[in-house]
Amino acid sequence: MPDIQSYTMNFGPQHPAAHGVLRLILEMEGEVIRRVDPHVGLLHRATEKLAENKPYNHSIGYMDRLDYVSMMCNEHAYVMAIEKLAGVTPPVRAQYIRVMFDELTRLSNHLLWLGAHGLDIGAMTVFLYAFREREDIMDIYEAVSGARMHATYYRPGGVYRDLPDQMPKYEHSKWRSKKEVDRLNANREGSLLDFIESFADNFPQRVAEYETLLTDNRIWKQRTVGIAEVSPERALQLGFTGPMLRGSGIEWDLRKKQPYEVYDQMDFDIPVGRNGDCYDRYLVRIEEMRQSARIIKQCVKWLRENPGPVMLDDPKIVPPRRADMKESMEALIHHFKLFTEGYVLPKGEVYAAIEQPKGEFGIYLVSDGANKPYRVKIRPAGFAHLSAMDEMLKGHMLADAVAVIGTLDIVFGEIDR
Amino acid sequence: MRFLRSYAKSLLLWELLLGMRLTLRHFFSPKVTIRYPEEKTPKSPRYRGMLVLRRYPSGEERCIACKLCEAVCPALAITIDSEMREDGTRRTTRYDIDAFKCIYCGFCEEACPVDAIVASRFTEFHFEERGQQIMTKDVMLAMGDKLEPQIAADRAIENQYR
Numbered sequence: 001m002p003d004i005q006s007y008t009m010n011f012g013p014q015h016p017a018a019h020g021v022l023r024l025i026l027e028m029e030g031e032v033i034r035r036v037d038p039h040v041g042l043l044h045r046a047t048e049k050l051a052e053n054k055p056y057n058h059s060i061g062y063m064d065r066l067d068y069v070s071m072m073c074n075e076h077a078y079v080m081a082i083e084k085l086a087g088v089t090p091p092v093r094a095q096y097i098r099v100m101f102d103e104l105t106r107l108s109n110h111l112l113w114l115g116a117h118g119l120d121i122g123a124m125t126v127f128l129y130a131f132r133e134r135e136d137i138m139d140i141y142e143a144v145s146g147a148r149m150h151a152t153y154y155r156p157g158g159v160y161r162d163l164p165d166q167m168p169k170y171e172h173s174k175w176r177s178k179k180e181v182d183r184l185n186a187n188r189e190g191s192l193l194d195f196i197e198s199f200a201d202n203f204p205q206r207v208a209e210y211e212t213l214l215t216d217n218r219i220w221k222q223r224t225v226g227i228a229e230v231s232p233e234r235a236l237q238l239g240f241t242g243p244m245l246r247g248s249g250i251e252w253d254l255r256k257k258q259p260y261e262v263y264d265q266m267d268f269d270i271p272v273g274r275n276g277d278c279y280d281r282y283l284v285r286i287e288e289m290r291q292s293a294r295i296i297k298q299c300v301k302w303l304r305e306n307p308g309p310v311m312l313d314d315p316k317i318v319p320p321r322r323a324d325m326k327e328s329m330e331a332l333i334h335h336f337k338l339f340t341e342g343y344v345l346p347k348g349e350v351y352a353a354i355e356q357p358k359g360e361f362g363i364y365l366v367s368d369g370a371n372k373p374y375r376v377k378i379r380p381a382g383f384a385h386l387s388a389m390d391e392m393l394k395g396h397m398l399a400d401a402v403a404v405i406g407t408l409d410i411v412f413g414e415i416d417r
Numbered sequence: 418m419r420f421l422r423s424y425a426k427s428l429l430l431w432e433l434l435l436g437m438r439l440t441l442r443h444f445f446s447p448k449v450t451i452r453y454p455e456e457k458t459p460k461s462p463r464y465r466g467m468l469v470l471r472r473y474p475s476g477e478e479r480c481i482a483c484k485l486c487e488a489v490c491p492a493l494a495i496t497i498d499s500e501m502r503e504d505g506t507r508r509t510t511r512y513d514i515d516a517f518k519c520i521y522c523g524f525c526e527e528a529c530p531v532d533a534i535v536a537s538r539f540t541e542f543h544f545e546e547r548g549q550q551i552m553t554k555d556v557m558l559a560m561g562d563k564l565e566p567q568i569a570a571d572r573a574i575e576n577q578y579r
Contacts, residue, residue, distance in 0.1 A: 058491035061522035125440055132449050139458070146463035146536065152522045160527075161463070161578040168459035175455050183447065188459070212439050216432035322579040325530065332530065339528040340488045 006034055009398075013042050017120045017402045020412035024389075024401065031398050036390045040383075043416040051376040055342025056082055056156065059376070064150040066378065067414035070109040071141075072101045073356040074414070075154040078376075080260065081352035081363040082156040085345045086317060093303065094158035094310045095261040100196070100299035101144070101153070102354070103292040107203070108137040109357035109409075110285050110292075114210060117282070117406035121223045126213050133206055136199050143167055143192050157312035163192045163303070197300045203293040207286060214282070224278035228392040228404045231276060238391070239384035242359025243288065244408070247273035247281035254355035266295050278407040285409075317343050342371045358382055358409050380414035462571035465523045465536040468514055469561035470554065471568065478558060479533035482509040486525035486534050494518035495525065512554035516544070532572065537564045 009026045012018035021042035027035035047066060051059040063078045064071040076098055083090065090098075115130035138148040143164055145151035153160050167188040170181050187198040214220045230240070235248035245252050253270045255263040271287035273280030312318050319338045320331035347369040353362035359381025366375040385408045392404050426432070451458060460466075471479050482499035498511035525534045539560070544550050561568070 054491055058489070058524070061491055061520055061524075065520075125436075129443075135449070142464065143461040144463070146461065146465040146523060147521060150520070150522070152524075161575075164461065164463070164578070168461045170451075170456075170459050173456050175452055180447075209439060213436045217436060218427075218432065319527070322576065335528075335530065336483075336485065339485045339524075 005029060011401065013039075017405060019116065019405055019410055021416075022386075022405065022410065022412065026398070026401065028398065033393050033396055033398060033401065036393045036401070038386050038389050040386065040412075041416055043412040045417065047417045048376050048378060051373055053372065055371050056345065056373065057338075057342055059373075060154065061150060061152045064152060065413060066417060067109075067356065067358065067361070067380070067382070067411045068149065069112050069411055070105045070357045071149055071151055072098075072105045072153060073109075073354060074361060075151070076102055077352055077354045077356070077361050077363045079154045079156050080354065081350050081365040082345065084350045084352050085348060085365060085367055086156065086343075087346075088157055088312055088314060088317060090158040090312055091309045092262065093162075093306060093308045094312075096299050096303050096306075097159050097163065097310060098154060099261050099263060099266065100296055100303070103295045103299070104137050104140060104196070106292045106357040107289055107296075108134055110289050111137075113285065113357075113406075113409045114282075117403075117409075118214065118220075120402045120406045121220065123214060123217070123220060126210055129206070129209060129213075133199075133203070136195075139167075140192065140196055140199070143195075155311070155318070157314060157318040158310045160311075162310045165191045167192055167195045193300050193304055196296060200293045200296040200300065204290055207289050207293075211286060215286075221279065223400075223403055224282060224407075226275075227278040227396065227400050228407060229275060229277045230388070230392060234391070235276065238388040240359070240388070241381050241384070242355065242357070243281055243284045244359060244381075244385050246270065247284045248276035249274055254353060254360060258353075260352075260354060266298055268292075268295050278403055281407050344369065344371050345373075353379070356381060358411070358414075359385070361414070378414070378417055380417065382408070382410040382415045386410055386415055460538050462574045464538045464571075465521045465526075466538050466540040467516075467536070467542050467560065468519065468521075468525065468534055468552070468557065469537050469539070469564060469568070470512065470557040471533055471535055471561045471565065472558065478508070479531045480509050480512060481531055481533070482507050483530060485528040485530065489524045489528040491522060491524065492518045492520045494520075509554060512557070514552045514557065516542075516550045516552055535561075535568055535572070537561075537568055538571070539564055 006027050006029045009028050011024035011026055013021040013023040023039040023042065025037040025039065026033055047062050050062060060075055060078060063074040066074045111130040111134045115127035118126035141151055142148045145153040169188050170184045172178060172181050187195055230248050232248045232250050235245050235250060249272055251270050251272050256270055268291045271284045273284050315334045320334055324331040325335045345367040347367055349366040351362055351364045353360050360379065361381055362379035364377035364379065365373055368374040389404065393401055473479055482497060484497050487495045487497045494515045496511065496513045497509055499507055500510045502508045523536050526536050
């Protein structure tokens with residue numbers, strides 16, 4: 001009778017620690033993992049194919065739903081690809097708004113990652129604190145776009161609307177005294193920019209709180225230090241990007257190496273890890289949050305001083321302003337044209353990539369000269385990271401699988417598309 | 418000395434105590450949560466909730482069946498049939514939005530040349546029977562009448578940005 005060495009175990013797809021619909025087939029030897037086989041495709045929604053059947057602008061909303069924790073960054077890559085192909089540049093103010101919201105999105109993504117990663121490993125409190133800050137970011141999203149998550153805010157040629165001059169306020173009710181309501185409204189008295197500034201000013205302090213709870217904590221260290229080490233060479237070979245690559249000690253950040261929008265005018269640093277383990281990647285992301293807060297403050301300062309248009313004045317791509325549309329015949333014709341058949345992009349292909357919170361998120365767009373893309377290829381960061389799961393988990397214990405899923409920061413919306 | 422200090426810190430669970438102190442501080446600080454449904458978080462004038470149809474102050478429905486919203490809807494959630502009314506104006510005979518298909522992107526509102534279809538602040542809607550998710554013209558007009566003061570106030574603020 002053959003001696004059975006290993007046995008196979010199923011993990012997910014409905015496991016609370018699987019971050020969505022990840023299914024892993026684990027080949028175990030006792031409690032040690034010998035092989036990991038991630039099964040993907042359970043959240044496949046054919047976004048790429050859907051985009052082929054719609055005018056360009058219609059797919060912006062679908063980009064939000066790819067990586068549904070870094071919504072505006074996905075839009076950004078798509079919108080940038082269209083702009084590149086059309087050969088237009090959005091106004092500077094729109095670029096600053098985009099950079100600011102990309103960074104807010106990065107914070108929102110890293111906060112969710114921190115909370116979920118902590119929760120998976122056993123640190124409950126961080127999750128609650130991280131969501132407290134995330135709520136503010138959701139409010140900012142909502143104030144500017146009208147939706148708390150799926151913003152559909154970026155447009156080819158700029159952003160949909162300028163930043164509002166006032167923040168929505170809490171209303172008085174019999175459940176709360178006036179003093180308490182005033183406390184809730186304290187940072188909502190001014191414009192959205194004031195709210196964002198007060199948020200960015202307070203944020204490093206909040207990060208310090210998370211660090212108090214985690215960084216030196218012995219349980220946290222036991223669960224993360226030395227887990228899933230990736231050498232810099234392997235990280236490059238495996239196609240890692242973003243914090244996964246920087247955690248291994250390679251200083252690669254598209255915001256610095258191939259600056260898009262106005263990132264070349266921003267003053268920020270790229271944190272880099274040393275050992276390439278879960279703990280280093282945690283430190284890298286924590287530091288990234290601080291740097292994002294720095295970028296946001298710079299954007300707020302610039303945006304305050306420089307009012308101006310947020311949309312390009314190009315009637316062939318950008319719909320006319322509403323007041324013009326109601327008055328001028330030509331504007332109305334453009335309005336109807338743009339909202340029925342959209343615009344035509346010249347024949348060609350482009351690749352536009354941005355530094356999304358998870359890594360390099362790219363859109364490869366092929367146009368055959370029609371009003372719809374011939375092909376849209378989405379390059380998600382998470383897919384390459386998930387592919388490396390086997391290598392990262394080999395020889396670790398079963399309990400480390402959860403730590404590794406956490407550190408990968410995977411979201412199935414973008415992996416399965 | 419340094420070794421001794423780190424050893425003492427480790428032995429006395431120093432970093433755990435620091436964490437505990439933080440949570441204890443938050444235990445006594447004001448709560449950030451609110452008591453939904455009695456209280457609600459504020460919503461901005463741009464909020465994209467339930468889609469409703471509006472009327473002119475005269476009571477005449479705004480929609481002229483230009484079908485821009487139908488064309489622009491990425492999820493194909495809108496279905497419109499139109500006909501000429503007795504007075505010679507073009508009106509919809511059917512205006513359905515499938516609330517399950519709708520992705521609340523707000524493109525229909527953006528496209529509408531007469532501000533007929535708008536996204537309201539209303540989010541707390543539900544359906545009791547299968548088929549009710551297809552919101553008909555009557556349902557949306559009635560809802561629009563109910564929410565008109567808020568909708569009009571929101572548009573008045575937002576018009577400067579659009």
